[in-house]
Amino acid sequence: MKPRARTAPPLLSQRSAGILLHPTSLPGPHGVGDLGRAAHGFVDFLAASGMTWWQMLPITPPDRVGGPYSSDSAFAGSPLLISLDALVEEGLLTRADIAAPRALDDAPEARYPAALAFRTRALKRAYRAFAARTGDTLHQYDAFCAEHAYWLDSDALYRALREESRGKSWFRWPAALRTASRPARAAALRRLSERVAYHRFVQFEFDRQWRRLRSHCAERGVRLMGDIPIFVAYDSSDVWARQELFALTPDGRRRWQTGVPPDDFNRNGQLWEHPLYDWNAHQKERFAWWIARFRHTLAQFDAVRIDHFLGFARCWAVPGHHRTALRGQWRPAPGRELFDAVRHALGRPEVIAEDLGEVTPEAIALRERYGFPGMRILHWAFNPGAAYHQPHNFPADSVVYTGTHDNDTTVGWWKSLQEMERRLRRASGGRGGVASSRRQTGVPSGSAKVDPRLGTTARARAYMNTDAREIHWDMIRLAMASPANTAIVPLQDVLGLDTRHRMNIPGTPRGNWKWRFDAGQLRESHARRLRALAATYGRLPAPSA
Numbered sequence: 001m002k003p004r005a006r007t008a009p010p011l012l013s014q015r016s017a018g019i020l021l022h023p024t025s026l027p028g029p030h031g032v033g034d035l036g037r038a039a040h041g042f043v044d045f046l047a048a049s050g051m052t053w054w055q056m057l058p059i060t061p062p063d064r065v066g067g068p069y070s071s072d073s074a075f076a077g078s079p080l081l082i083s084l085d086a087l088v089e090e091g092l093l094t095r096a097d098i099a100a101p102r103a104l105d106d107a108p109e110a111r112y113p114a115a116l117a118f119r120t121r122a123l124k125r126a127y128r129a130f131a132a133r134t135g136d137t138l139h140q141y142d143a144f145c146a147e148h149a150y151w152l153d154s155d156a157l158y159r160a161l162r163e164e165s166r167g168k169s170w171f172r173w174p175a176a177l178r179t180a181s182r183p184a185r186a187a188a189l190r191r192l193s194e195r196v197a198y199h200r201f202v203q204f205e206f207d208r209q210w211r212r213l214r215s216h217c218a219e220r221g222v223r224l225m226g227d228i229p230i231f232v233a234y235d236s237s238d239v240w241a242r243q244e245l246f247a248l249t250p251d252g253r254r255r256w257q258t259g260v261p262p263d264d265f266n267r268n269g270q271l272w273e274h275p276l277y278d279w280n281a282h283q284k285e286r287f288a289w290w291i292a293r294f295r296h297t298l299a300q301f302d303a304v305r306i307d308h309f310l311g312f313a314r315c316w317a318v319p320g321h322h323r324t325a326l327r328g329q330w331r332p333a334p335g336r337e338l339f340d341a342v343r344h345a346l347g348r349p350e351v352i353a354e355d356l357g358e359v360t361p362e363a364i365a366l367r368e369r370y371g372f373p374g375m376r377i378l379h380w381a382f383n384p385g386a387a388y389h390q391p392h393n394f395p396a397d398s399v400v401y402t403g404t405h406d407n408d409t410t411v412g413w414w415k416s417l418q419e420m421e422r423r424l425r426r427a428s429g430g431r432g433g434v435a436s437s438r439r440q441t442g443v444p445s446g447s448a449k450v451d452p453r454l455g456t457t458a459r460a461r462a463y464m465n466t467d468a469r470e471i472h473w474d475m476i477r478l479a480m481a482s483p484a485n486t487a488i489v490p491l492q493d494v495l496g497l498d499t500r501h502r503m504n505i506p507g508t509p510r511g512n513w514k515w516r517f518d519a520g521q522l523r524e525s526h527a528r529r530l531r532a533l534a535a536t537y538g539r540l541p542a543p544s545a
Contacts, residue, residue, distance in 0.1 A: 018053025
């Protein structure tokens with residue numbers, strides 16, 4: 001009898017660590033970071049640091065201000081991430097073609113509109129050179145287009161039509177194109193065949209560069225972790241091409257849109273403006289669109305984080321014509337049926353559930369049914385009533401972060417806590433944090449009412465037994481030491497950067513997603529220190545067979 005083949009344990013069930021960094025934050029000469037030399041160099045840094053994971057934000061095309069969570073495609077790769085240096089190495093461009101203007105050359109912050117305009121001009125030159133070629137590369141291009149036709153055909157046509165209409169959203173196109181009728185699409189494809197071919201080339205080139213990066217990761221023992229936003233943008237190729245899958249009126253307007261209800265911070269709630277899914281339509285086609293989306297993303301990454309996982313249990317539905325999220329209603333979502341279909345089609349994908357927010361018993365049950373690790377945030381571990389985020393309470397099947405892309409940096413968080421406590425003490429007439437610390441542990445303080453936020457820094461120092469002079473390393477150590485199988489740290493925390501370097505402030509429409517680091521900031525000493533912590537707490541990658 002032959003011995004039974006061993007099945008490798010799930011990646012997320014093994015103790016490991018990684019760094020959160022979106023590729024746009026990498027250094028480089030063309031306005032935003034990309035998949036070129038700096039990305040490959042960062043993989044080398046991760047390997048030297050003993051890190052298993054490179055976690056990214058969504059790699060689909062961002063919105064106009066760089067936001068990766070409102071993409072115009074659930075499948076396409078971002079043209080901004082295509083390395084122009086790599087196109088020179090492929091012989092499709094010259095060095096003169098990619099000489100960036102001074103405003104883009106090693107820009108200290110991501111400059112999305114200017115970078116996109118510059119890269120688009122270069123990519124169009126590269127396409128003309130590519131179209132003149134013959135041989136094996138064209139066969140690879142044809143094979144790529146055939147394999148990805150299920151999304152690429154509509155996506156390329158949508159982009160060509162948007163260019164033809166000078167940037168108008170699809171729901172403002174003429175009626176026949178707006179409804180994506182077959183005759184109108186066929187006529188547009190004939191009329192715009194060269195533009196459509198260009199957009200297919202862009203995706204082919206993205207795929208080639210992505211595969212090279214993944215190959216380098218595999219050689220260095222590094223794995224990639226991606227991100228799937230639960231919703232897609234209204235003005236997207238997905239909604240235009242598959243309108244029947246979304247809650248739209250017959251003329252393409254949103255019947256229902258997404259958001260979150262009012263809370264202490266937003267009296268009108270938050271209006272996200274994505275069209276809600278028509279879940280009945282998805283169920284009728286046995287979630288084929290979702291299965292294709294998961295299959296596509298899992299072909300690019302070793303694991304994925306699902307943003308706003310709670311929305312698969314219920315979501316806040318706001319009438320499409322409303323301007324705020326104040327008057328919405330909770331609607332159930334068929335998360336169980338969806339993930340049953342995904343598991344039946346794809347096996348047991350490596351998935352992290354972003355379960356932050358107002359967690360319901362239904363959402364917890366959904367996450368636990370499929371064994372998806374949830375997220376724990378150390379910045380929240382020392383707030384009053386924060387047992388859920390305190391490391392001694394973590395289950396092994398969880399992922400711990402010092403903070404996420406939506407949080408302040410750890411140094412910025414700590415400074416803001418200290419400033420808040422100073423203001424509260426002044427407002428309370430000087431009553432200090434000792435009384436508040438006793439109050440939080442149930443010991444009567446014998447004093448007047450004390451704001452429960454006082455004493456947060458004292459609790460943190462006591463918990464970590466630290467003087468907090470290197471609070472970012474204290475928090476990294478705490479994450480590494482925790483019971484959570486996976487520990488992820490934003491690169492800003494490794495570098496000890498303050499609030500000026502945070503990636504995103506939720507609820508603010510401008511000034512986000514711009515952070516980039518300088519190549520000189522990342523040193524061998526950072527790698528040695530991370531590796532030592534990973535070794536101490538059993539998180540080094542297993543040696544390759």
